[in-house]
Amino acid sequence: MKIARTIAELREARKDMGRVAFVPTMGALHSGHLSLMTAAKELADHVVVSIFVNPTQFGPNEDFDRYPRQLEKDTEACQSVGVDLLFVPTPDEMYPEGLESSTFVEVLGLTDYLCGASRPGHFRGVTTVVTKLFNAVQPQVAVFGQKDYQQAAVIARMTRELLMPIEIVAAPTARESDGLAMSSRNYNLSPEARIEALALSRSLKRAWSAFAAGESNGSVLVALTRDTLQEGLRDASRIDYVDCVDPITLEPSASIGEVGAVMCVAAHVGGVRLIDNIRLDKPLPHELQ
Numbered sequence: 001m002k003i004a005r006t007i008a009e010l011r012e013a014r015k016d017m018g019r020v021a022f023v024p025t026m027g028a029l030h031s032g033h034l035s036l037m038t039a040a041k042e043l044a045d046h047v048v049v050s051i052f053v054n055p056t057q058f059g060p061n062e063d064f065d066r067y068p069r070q071l072e073k074d075t076e077a078c079q080s081v082g083v084d085l086l087f088v089p090t091p092d093e094m095y096p097e098g099l100e101s102s103t104f105v106e107v108l109g110l111t112d113y114l115c116g117a118s119r120p121g122h123f124r125g126v127t128t129v130v131t132k133l134f135n136a137v138q139p140q141v142a143v144f145g146q147k148d149y150q151q152a153a154v155i156a157r158m159t160r161e162l163l164m165p166i167e168i169v170a171a172p173t174a175r176e177s178d179g180l181a182m183s184s185r186n187y188n189l190s191p192e193a194r195i196e197a198l199a200l201s202r203s204l205k206r207a208w209s210a211f212a213a214g215e216s217n218g219s220v221l222v223a224l225t226r227d228t229l230q231e232g233l234r235d236a237s238r239i240d241y242v243d244c245v246d247p248i249t250l251e252p253s254a255s256i257g258e259v260g261a262v263m264c265v266a267a268h269v270g271g272v273r274l275i276d277n278i279r280l281d282k283p284l285p286h287e288l289q
């Protein structure tokens with residue numbers, strides 16, 4: 001596996017590669033990330049992974065400084081699943097003009113909801129850095145996780161509308177055996193908070209079961225989900241959102257029809273912000289059964 005630390009090194013290594021599948025990450029890799037890399041291997045001749053904790057997608061009071069970093073372990077993990085090229089740029093390499101640059105990429109509409117509403121400016125940081133990474137890596141296909149459902153939708157919309165010749169693939173959420181969605185931020189959970197965090201997946205399971213039993217009113221499903229989440233959290237005021245949304249537009253679903261819906265939750269557990277979601281119209285993930 002080659003490692004590139006600069007754009008110049010990346011471009012040099014990229015020259016020898018044909019069709020590339022790209023997996024952008026912020027590191028502190030877990031099995032969810034590795035499942036994206038394994039999926040990427042099926043889609044192209046070479047797999048490129050980036051690890052970059054992007055400062056511009058964190059708000060001033062968010063956890064940029066506390067975000068877990070473990071580059072040595074991550075490098076071994078990438079090697080173990082057969083990644084061809086690992087790109088680990090510094091902030092100066094990604095933002096040579098400084099973090100307050102005058103050029104950025106912003107997707108309107110889709111970013112009004114969910115994390116876009118609770119983390120102002122977050123998606124502008126994500127779409128700008130992903131555009132830069134796409135320009136640097138020049139992949140044919142890029143793989144994102146459905147755990148960050150809105151992020152995958154926003155990036156798919158961006159690539160389509162900006163005519164980027166890149167296919168966006170959204171891969172399923174990897175979960176721990178007790179249902180918790182894998183997330184780098186789980187590394188920051190205390191043992192007590194790790195147990196409390198199960199309230200997120202439990203609340204989604206409740207929504208799924210009610211939908212499967214015939215409930216299709218979005219507000220009723222949101223209320224059930226919120227109740228379950230509140231019951232499981234020590235501080236209910238730390239819920240950022242519980243929303244049942246259209247899978248394409250991400251607008252709140254009043255009534256779930258043929259296109260189905262996604263139930264999305266975000267909450268702070270023991271000082272760690274976690275998100276999760278579930279498609280109500282698809283089979284229940286086996287870890288939640």
Ligand SMILES: Nc1ncnc2c1ncn2[C@@H]1O[C@H](COP(=O)(O)OP(=O)(O)OP(=O)(O)O)[C@@H](O)[C@H]1O
Nearest residue numbers: 025026027032144145147148173174182183184185
């Ligand atoms: N449990 C998971 N299953 C599948 N993909 C995942 C999972 N968690 C994250 N991903 C995907 O991995 C990619 C990189 O995400 P990132 O490095 O931010 O990891 P993360 O675990 O989501 O971290 P965070 O704690 O910031 O939420 C994204 O496309 C994200 O959707």
Ligand SMILES: CC(C)(CO)[C@@H](O)C(=O)[O-]
Nearest residue numbers: 024025026054126129148
């Ligand atoms: C896509 C991404 C790597 C952009 O910084 C990040 O938002 C993430 O890890 O999901």
Ligand code: BAL
Nearest residue numbers: 026057058122148151
């Ligand atoms: N996994 C999405 C990146 C973030 O939370 O900033």
